Amino acid sequence: MNLIKLFSAACLFTLAICSNPIHARQQLDRVVAIVNNDVISYSELDKYISLVVSDLGAQAANLPPREELELQVLERLIAEKVQLQLAREYGIDTDSFAVTEAVQEIARQQGTTIEGLKKEIEAQGTSFNDFRELIRTQMTIQTLQAREIGPDITVAKHEIESFLNSAAGQDQSGNEYKLGHILLPIPDAPTAEVLKKSVGEAEQLIADLKAGKDFAKTAMTKSAGKHALNGGDLGWRKSAEIPSLFANYVPSMQVGDLIGPIRTSGAMHIIKLLDKREGQQQQQTEMRVSQIVIAPSNTTSSSEAKSIIDGLYTQLKEGTDFNVVAEKNSHDKRSANKGGDVGWVTPDLVADSFAQQITKLREGEYSEPFWCDESWMIVKVSGKRTQGPNDDAARSKAVEILTMRKGNEAIEAWSKRIRDEAQVEILLSAKK
Helix, strand or coil, rough: HHHHHHHHCCHHHHHHHCCCCHHHHHHHEEEEEEEEEEEHHHHHHHEEEEEEHHHHHHHHHHHCCCHHHHHHHHHHHHHHHHHHHHHHHCCCCCHHHHHHHHHHHHHCCCCCCCHHHHHHHHCCCCHHHHHHHHHHHHHHHHHHHHHHHHHHCCCCCHHHHHHHHCCCHCCCCCCCEEEEEEEEEEEEEEEHHHHHHHHHHHHHHHHHHHHHHCCHHHHHCCCCCCHHHHHEEEEEHHHHHHCCCEEEECCHCCCCCCECCCCCCCCCEEEEEEEEEECCCCCEEEEEEEEEEEEECCCCCHHHHHHHHHHHHHHHHHCCHHHHEEEEEECHHHHHHHEEEEEEEEEHCHHHHHHHHHHHHHCCCCCEEEEECEEEEEEEEEEEEECCCCHHHHHHHHHHHHHHHHHHHHHHHHHHHHHHHEEEEEECCCCC
């Protein structure tokens, strides 16, 4: 997500999409939804819509009617509110130090400083505190999801073999696909009558799309998927990175093709191939990497975690063996049990900040402490090799892809479940 773009033009939002600004201001304190014991005000909804609109950029010209957009954005706010309530129950929060580290990383990626980032955001009419609060919210929800979902995500050997033997696993072309996705919710166990009606509505929607109805606008209005407010755009993905549900369809699709409805438990899906670009098989530089991970927790703040990792870095500089330090101290027990070893990896399969560290290290070197994936880390590169695809690399990539797929699917199912279990009253009325 481009957070600079996300916050741009915020002060112009009212003029851009509100036909009656005076009326809008009068509505700012109105309660539009009750979520368990919390409320969502019209001002919260208005602010969130402004972020969505500015993040869409040129696509904002094709937005659905304001009242339809409000209902779609409100659903996202409700889901977010439910998750933040659960995080509060568990005592999960993101301290200011961690937020500052994340903002520094964003500034670095934008090629500027925190002060430069602040000036740019405020010049666009958005409070820097609002910017930081959005970062805090995202990080808190990520921590909650990791707690709820992470421990249950495992990849079995037979799943790796199955993937490697699949069309996606065998595809070394490097082709990339840009997919559009519409998710239409249905009951988990619909009656025959409900299912027939749902299928009919989905088929009519597909017919409308084939007749020329705008896909992005339809996704913003109709889809319950997490990418709905981005017009259903899933972005560019290689064959192996396509959600497993669609993996068998996409490679044979032509640009503009629509497939659906594809039924799963609790939903029907429509996909469109928005674009495709040819790739080239390239040799990759693989690195044998070890890591030391110190993660903040309910009892350890980010600043305390930073002090711990700094102490371990001092031990390394004084000559203590990296594997020993990792085994005794790293919070990632899976790698700690192997002296911190995470095996052979390629930069495209790890987080950007992690990749930036390992690519600049020579064999035998370790990094300074850095912030990555809500933890403090030190990484070491013990070996490098440049070659085409091989069994170790293919298996490592398969594990990464399957873990990501399972995690995304588990998060979607979990988010839907806790949303359904929440007591929600929507007070916002709109024409449909």
